[in-house]
Amino acid sequence: MIFQSAFFSIALIISIIDIITGSIIGTIITKWLASKKNWDSSLKVAFLVNLPWILLSLILSILETFYIRVIYMDFPFITVNMHIIVIVNLLIAFVINTILSTLLVHRLYRKELNNSLFFVTRILIILYILMYIFAIIRSYFLGLAAIS
């Protein structure tokens, strides 16, 4: 029981480390793309654009940890494909994230919605790919492939 609770808290800590890394990477990407377009390239605005990603990732990681706990506790009786739950959540979160960040970019950078939508989509695609690569590398080192 102690081992199990330690395992789940480790999973949550790892996802929080992921979120911190992702927020730093996202802020750098946003700043870079904004300066490339001659928009306001301050760190504060770039961080604010990434705020929905941070919040949604936090909600998702807590949910995932909860799901893993439920599934592993009743392991012999439940046959659930964890990846389907994670992928569906990730896709819906991507849509919510894109729209919220678009509205933020529209408000903060004072650009048209079309431009801000393209801007945010580009940032998020780069961020998601980088975070996926980061999760694969991390799972190799820690052997926690199930929690990626």
Added chain:
Amino acid sequence: MLFKNFIQFYEIGKDLGLSRKEINQIFFFQKKIPLSFGLLIILVVSILTFFFWNIIVLIYLENSGAVYAQGTKYSSIGINDFKNRK
């Protein structure tokens, strides 16, 4: 009949000196929904989907656990369950 109408539309448009893009606009709704409104609708729908999907998964996980008979501690499986086994 439908294709004939389409071809006629293109021919009339060309005679009027319209570009291909302008002719194509005839086939779509003239009153476009503003992008901000569309984004808000998608946002609300996806938040609701996220909420209900997770509730469904949680309910499923809660109900698919081990069910024990009253008075038993670990398992309801008895020797009788293995009698038909060959």
